Amino acid sequence: MTKSTIGFLGPRGTFTEEALRKIIDKDQKTKPLPSISEVINAVQKGEVDKGFVAIENSIEGSVNTTLDVLTFEADVLIEQEFVYAISHNLISRFDLTKDKLETVISHPQATAQCRGYLLKNFPSANIEAANATAEAAKIVSEERANAAAISTRLAAEIYGLKILDENIQDFKDNQTRFVMLGDKISKKTGRDKTSIVCFIKQDRPGSLLEILQAFAKNDVNLTKIQSRPTRKALGEYYFFIDLEGHIEDENISTIINGLRKKLREVKLLGSYPKVTNND
């Protein structure tokens, strides 16, 4: 990792920053940006050297904004992937007992992931929304004595808050895949993945079948197939595909060049070393 600047989804204290800090040096420059779209576009424009964004979660599925911006808005490449377990924590200014905790604040998605826990432990708490889990921690730190945030350990550190309870999400095995974005195809290691986006021609419902057959015939394993709306009409999709192999492997480049003749477009999103879990 160079000492250049890495953009990530802010504000400071998000899950993304928590994951990023695990892989960078202490003196690495980082820059919080207000949306995933702005992180990816900042890489494209050279305003940051790399961008670090979440792309998939084991409970929620793909991070749709990441897929859509990589597909439609920017031409950047996935250089590395990282997988981390995500855990939600209940954090507050004071050691609140159950009867004192009046309000729980978080991003609605985090609140939803802890719904069973909250119903069981704080059935009468008000649920307030924040734009990010880190924003929830900031709100709690500034003004709210009887409120707790669902947020990261990092946010608790940043805002000087106590951890009342940890790992409170309803599904315990909650893993997230992050990607480092830049402008390079990573070196071939022999254990690589390649990400592509396939746009099929309209009125060709068999195209996905053709794509899958092309890879199956050559024994190339697909690790992910995600259909996403084209944003044009309901029921019109593009396909986001991860496959095992490197774009410099002869069989992979032959298949992709073959698909380019049959499909409307095949966009390469990068070749990079495959990982399963970094924790």
Add this chain to the structure above:
Amino acid sequence: MTKSTIGFLGPRGTFTEEALRKIIDKDQKTKPLPSISEVINAVQKGEVDKGFVAIENSIEGSVNTTLDVLTFEADVLIEQEFVYAISHNLISRFDLTKDKLETVISHPQATAQCRGYLLKNFPSANIEAANATAEAAKIVSEERANAAAISTRLAAEIYGLKILDENIQDFKDNQTRFVMLGDKISKKTGRDKTSIVCFIKQDRPGSLLEILQAFAKNDVNLTKIQSRPTRKALGEYYFFIDLEGHIEDENISTIINGLRKKLREVKLLGSYPKVTNND
């Protein structure tokens, strides 16, 4: 439509209620419930007769909670589908001029869908989060003279608010597919759709190919294929499939029975008349 009770995602004034009101009589009983999971489970337990939930949006893609609860938690059937255009509105208590509008409140997803509009028209407004677009309208109606909500026309009516601007989302063609849930397979009309969920056996990466081939060989058109995490491990998926035809069509039932022998499980989620747009 009977005069029984229909559950939907509350609070009153949501997009779901706005869509539901287009298809029911004025004296139809409806019941707002706090989450999509509770709507679907209320149908399962007989606490409501039908449930009305969003299942797919042309910008955001599938409503993951709906797919997951139909797949893992409940045994209910899709009886009908409806497609409506969704538009976001800026609503407030007073006719706020640009310089008076200090705060915009909404669910973070709605705010994200109007991000370009907000940056252009209200670049210095604070963005506050709410748990639902209808909750944002309620907050604005109660206490906030210089705030506006991004919400529905219905919420503006319910809370006595003015519409400052309409159709403010960045992507104008924003359609949502809703489904009516119950316990019946709908009558065959000759223009039907069937929804199924396929669980593949572990370590059988070719299974999706097998599924697609089975339908293609019999000229059955698939209108949607969505992979979703099994919630067990990152990269382990189930497949949610919509196909053209009715489960009582001989070719459809033959294919599905054939798949049942090859796959771990095939769950039927209903056969129902196909629609494209109800507006």
